[in-house]
Amino acid sequence: MIIIKKSEDLRSYLKSASGEIGFVPTMGALHDGHMTLINQARKQSSTVVCSIFVNPTQFNDPKDFAKYPVTIEKDIELLEQAGTDILFLPGISDIYPDGTSGQEIYDLGFLETVFEGEFRPGHFQGVCQVMFRLLSIVSPHKLFMGQKDYQQCMVVSRLLELTGMSSNLVTCPTVREKDGLAMSSRNKRLSEKEREQAVGISKALYYGKAILKEGNLDWIVQEAKKILLSHAFRIDYLEFAHGKTLEPRRNWNGKEPLVLLVAAFQGDVRLIDNIVVHS
Ligand code: AMP
Numbered sequence: 001m002i003i004i005k006k007s008e009d010l011r012s013y014l015k016s017a018s019g020e021i022g023f024v025p026t027m028g029a030l031h032d033g034h035m036t037l038i039n040q041a042r043k044q045s046s047t048v049v050c051s052i053f054v055n056p057t058q059f060n061d062p063k064d065f066a067k068y069p070v071t072i073e074k075d076i077e078l079l080e081q082a083g084t085d086i087l088f089l090p091g092i093s094d095i096y097p098d099g100t101s102g103q104e105i106y107d108l109g110f111l112e113t114v115f116e117g118e119f120r121p122g123h124f125q126g127v128c129q130v131m132f133r134l135l136s137i138v139s140p141h142k143l144f145m146g147q148k149d150y151q152q153c154m155v156v157s158r159l160l161e162l163t164g165m166s167s168n169l170v171t172c173p174t175v176r177e178k179d180g181l182a183m184s185s186r187n188k189r190l191s192e193k194e195r196e197q198a199v200g201i202s203k204a205l206y207y208g209k210a211i212l213k214e215g216n217l218d219w220i221v222q223e224a225k226k227i228l229l230s231h232a233f234r235i236d237y238l239e240f241a242h243g244k245t246l247e248p249r250r251n252w253n254g255k256e257p258l259v260l261l262v263a264a265f266q267g268d269v270r271l272i273d274n275i276v277v278h279s
Contacts, residue, residue, distance in 0.1 A: 001080045003087045007095070007137045010049075010088050014138065019046025023140035023167070025131065028052040029069040029185035030078050033175040037144040038082040040172050049138050050079055051088040057100050058126030064270070069188045088138070095133050103129045108158055114246060115261055116151050116272065119236045124155045131156055135165055143167045148174040148182050150259060150274045154246060174273070176202065182273045194266045200231025204238065205260055205275040212277050214254030224260070233264040243276060252278075 004010045014021060022045025024037045030052075041048045052075060059065035072089075079087055092100070106128045111117055117124055135143070145153050153171050160167060175183050180202035181195075190198055204227040208220050217240050225238050240249045243257025252258055258278040264271060 001076075001084050001087055003076070003089055005089050005091065005094070007088075007090060010086070010137055013086070014047070014049070017047040020141040021045060021047045021049060021138065022142045022144060023134075023138045024048070024050045024144045025134050026050060026052055027054045027068065027185065028075050029071050029188060030075045031175075031183045031185065031187075033146055033148060033183035035078060035082050036175050037146060037172050038079065038084055040170060041142070041144045042083050044142055044170065045140075047085050048083065049086045049088060049140065050084050051090070051134055051138070053088075053090055053095060053130065053134070055095075055126060055130040056092065057096075057103060057129050058123050060120045060122050067189060069185055088134075095130065104132075106159060106162060108155055111151065111155055111158060111246060114151075114248060115237060115239070115241070116263065119263060124152070127152060127155060128159045131159055132163060132165075135167060140167050142170050144170050144172060146174060147171050147276075148184070148273065150261060151246060180206065182271075184271065186269050186271060189269045190266060194232075194269065197231040197233070198266045198271065200228055200233055201262060201264060201266075201271055201273050203231070204228045205262060205273060208238075208240075208260045209275055209277045212252070212258075214252050217250050217252055224262075228262070228264055231266075233266055236263040236265070236270070238262040238264070240277070243279060254278075 022041030024041050026034050054068050056065055108124055112124055157169055179199045181198050204224040207227055208224040211220055228235055240258055240260050242249055243259045259274055259276050261274040
């Protein structure tokens with residue numbers, strides 16, 4: 001694996017790459033969830049590029065940015081083992097040469113007003129700003145992202161549409177710990193007690209799926225929220241939505257695609273997760 005820090009160097013290196021380029025953008029503190037993206041990219045492309053860049057413009061809470069875990073040496077080891085060809089490790093001034101304020105704004109429509117859009121104002125604009133830059137540098141044939149960030153996948157899909165970029169988005173299933181907790185870099189910030197309680201987030205989703213019936217969904221939401229509360233979560237949202245449009249749903253006709261999404265705090269760590277309950 002080679003490590004490239006400057007976007008110009010990466011651009012010129014990739015000009016001579018043969019075959020398809022697969023790209024896995026990350027913010028580091030890598031775990032098995034990231035590794036499945038690398039493995040998929042390895043299977044489906046000739047050159048695998050992974051980026052590690054903790055993007056300041058997508059953090060609506062500066063404390064969250066400051067506390068974001070950094071484990072670069074271990075990350076390099078994991079990426080080497082997984083057969084990554086190139087690790088792109090840019091600095092902030094390489095991605096944002098003119099500074100991080102006053103960036104372009106994307107028309108994300110409805111997606112920006114619900115769920116993560118509602119609770120993290122500006123977050124998806126930041127995601128689009130960094131993704132547009134990274135995609136312009138790497139120009140991948142395929143882009144690999146995790147279903148763990150369901151709404152983010154929809155936002156990036158919209159960004160590809162808006163900008164006419166030709167990368168294909170490949171969404172990979174969520175990888176979970178043995179007890180069901182979705183792997184996340186933020187899990188590293190949980191205390192032992194919080195980590196034990198954190199299992200409540202996946203329990204709530206699985207329970208919601210298990211008791212799903214067509215008709216009104218409010219009672220299911222209430223039951224699932226009880227599980228979160230009994231595991232000491234502070235809830236931002238737990239809601240059903242249409243699986244393709246993300247429009248919130250309080251009733252289900254038994255046919256349309258449906259996803260159950262959740263965001264909740266365990267201590268001061270905000271966790272998100274989702275489960276497709278009908279596809
Ligand atoms: P992050 O480093 O958190 O920005 O995540 C980088 C990529 O890894 C994103 O596409 C995430 O959706 C994906 N990812 C994070 N956690 C998981 C997981 N547990 N399973 C699958 N993909 C994941």
